[in-house]
Amino acid sequence: MRPLRGAPPLAMLVGSLGLLLVVQAGLLLIFNNMQISTPVLFPGAPYVIFGAAMQPVRLYLVITAVVLAGVLALVFSKTRFGIYTRAAAETEKGLTLIGRSPERIAAINWVLGSAIAGLAGWPPHRPVLSMPAAAKGRGGDGGHRPPAQID
Incomplete structure (x- = not known):
């Protein structure tokens, strides 16, 4: 991902999705x-x-996602690491001028994001980019699911 750091956001998105497809195909x-x-994990009747x-x-x-989002918001607003991350998002040159490595900050954020995604169980057992299923608003198997059930 390092070569895409200076690229436009669309190029970064395409590169990330390409990497996702390569990793998924390799795992398959x-x-x-x-x-x-x-x-x-948690047997019992569904909540209405x-x-x-x-x-x-x-x-x-x-609930875990909401709590984690709150914790991450606090981390990124109250810690030096969060300030450095926000500075790197604005301008990497400024971060370099204060003696911090943009590559290291990017790597730490990459590991943090990957760890959170791994704990959440991502990627799921079905391919994320199932276009027919996404167009129908259903899961990868095309079956009917209740609207509140999120894949």
Whole structure:
């Protein structure tokens, strides 16, 4: 990703999606599309919120995401690391002038983002970029799902 750091945002997006597809294809070759069943983490009846049924694990995921977003907002607004990250987003030259490495800040943010995504279980067992499924607003299997159930 380093060669794309000075590129326009669209080029960075295309490069990131290309990398995602390469990694997913590599994992598919390695694991040969094995399906593994996992135990249910939080068994129980779904919660009904505003008339929509939501499985407990999905609700806990939403709560965790909101809490994590709040923690990250505090980290990026109150710590030196957050100030350096915001400075690198504005201008890397200014960050270099105060003696900090933009490459190191970018690497730490990359690792932090990857760790958070890994803890969330991303990428899912289905390809993210399933265009027919995305166009229909359904999961990768094309089956009917309740509106509150998010993949």
